[in-house]
Amino acid sequence: MLTEMLLLFTAGFFGGVLNSIAGGGSFITFPALIFAGIPPIIANATNTFSSCFGYLSGAYAFRKDLLTHKDRLPRFILIGIVGGITGAWLLIQTSESQFREVIPWLLLFATLIFMFGRQLNNKMGQLAILHKKSSSSWSILSLLILLVISIYGGFFNAGMGIIILGYLALFGHNDINTMNGIKLLISTSISLAAITLFIVNDAIAWYQGTIVLIGTLLGGYVAAHYSRMLPQTHIRSFVIIASITITSYFFYEIYL
Numbered sequence: 001m002l003t004e005m006l007l008l009f010t011a012g013f014f015g016g017v018l019n020s021i022a023g024g025g026s027f028i029t030f031p032a033l034i035f036a037g038i039p040p041i042i043a044n045a046t047n048t049f050s051s052c053f054g055y056l057s058g059a060y061a062f063r064k065d066l067l068t069h070k071d072r073l074p075r076f077i078l079i080g081i082v083g084g085i086t087g088a089w090l091l092i093q094t095s096e097s098q099f100r101e102v103i104p105w106l107l108l109f110a111t112l113i114f115m116f117g118r119q120l121n122n123k124m125g126q127l128a129i130l131h132k133k134s135s136s137s138w139s140i141l142s143l144l145i146l147l148v149i150s151i152y153g154g155f156f157n158a159g160m161g162i163i164i165l166g167y168l169a170l171f172g173h174n175d176i177n178t179m180n181g182i183k184l185l186i187s188t189s190i191s192l193a194a195i196t197l198f199i200v201n202d203a204i205a206w207y208q209g210t211i212v213l214i215g216t217l218l219g220g221y222v223a224a225h226y227s228r229m230l231p232q233t234h235i236r237s238f239v240i241i242a243s244i245t246i247t248s249y250f251f252y253e254i255y256l
Contacts, residue, residue, distance in 0.1 A: 004036050008208055012050065012215020019054055019216070020223035024114050024239035026051065026158035027107070029212050031246050038205050041091060041099050045198040046209040048157045052191040053213060054220055055184050062181030069178060076182060079143060080189030083150020088194035091155050092201050104250040110159030111243040117162035122169075142171045146186070153190040161187060 011032030015025030026047055033043035059066070066073060091099070113120070149167055153160040164183045173179050198204050 004208075005211055007032055008036055008211040009215040012212035013219035013222075014215075015050075015212070016054065016216035016219025016221075017223040018219075018235065018239055019051075020220045021235050023117075023161055024158075024243060025054075025216065026110070027114075027239060027243040027246055029216070030158060031250075033205070033208060033212065036208055038208060039096055040103060041094065041096055042203050042205050044091065044099070044156060045088075045194075045203040046205045046212070048191050049195050049198070049204050049209045050212040050216055051157055052188065052195060054216055055187040055191055057217075057220075059181060059184035059188050062177060062184060065175070065177045065181040066185060069182065073182075073185065075143070076146070076186050077189045079146050080150050080153075080186045081193040083147050083152075084154035084190035084193030085197055087151040087154020087156075087190070088197040089154075090151070091194075092197065092203065101254060104247060104254055106156045107158065107243070107247040107250060110156075111240070111247050113159040113162050113166075114243060115240055117166065120162075120166045142167075145170075150186070150190050153187065154194040157191070160190070 011028045015029040017025075018028065019025035029050060030043060030047045033046055034040060038046065094102075145167055149160070149163050152163070161183055164186055165179055168179045168182060173182070195204070
């Protein structure tokens with residue numbers, strides 16, 4: 001029991017540090033929950049619960065930046081809620097064996113998004129210049145893409161933040177503080193909606209999730225004070241190496 005507590009707290013701590021500095025904390029916390037003996041679907045739902053409070057506190061920190069787009073915020077929140085519930089419902093409908101088989105592919109997708117997220121965001125920003133954001137067709141497309149992203153986030157948490165940043169760049173946002181605020185607000189909406197459905201279906205391991213949550217909050221707090229002392233390129237390299245290693249492990253464990 002003590003070993004499990006230490007594993008989950010440590011994973012939560014380093015996950016919180018990574019989320020505050022470079023993103024990618026779910027590459028640590030989600031596998032740790034599985035290694036602690038929690039079934040994959042419940043581990044995934046629990047990881048969403050553990051991450052949510054970090055999104056919420058982050059969104060509050062960016063509240064002044066969010067006010068510059070207050071007319072759009074209800075739309076973002078509503079779509080995040082609808083997508084989060086849909087994604088969570090799809091997860092609940094998936095059997096453990098099916099989800100276990102798809103885990104390596106989800107991790108691989110999230111790893112690629114993390115590795116090439118910056119290039120993706122730049123390309124999205126360039127593409128946005130070629131379109132008229134005021135057109136009705138462009139607006140409808142933006143809502144549909146956000147809905148798909150939200151469904152993914154409700155189904156699987158890893159990589160969601162980077163995908164949302166790419167979406168915001170595609171549709172004309174360029175202020176990084178505002179983008180981070182909107183990203184965290186959408187992530188909060190998705191996660192809270194998904195968690196509600198997970199609670200109804202008793203899909204959260206509360207004890208283990210709370211330990212990870214405490215570690216995540218502490219790690220995020222520490223990172224907020226010392227992040228400037230740590231080279232982000234080194235942190236990103238660590239996350240990439242860790243994500244590739246973990247993804248490879250799950251491919252080997254499940255398919256070999």
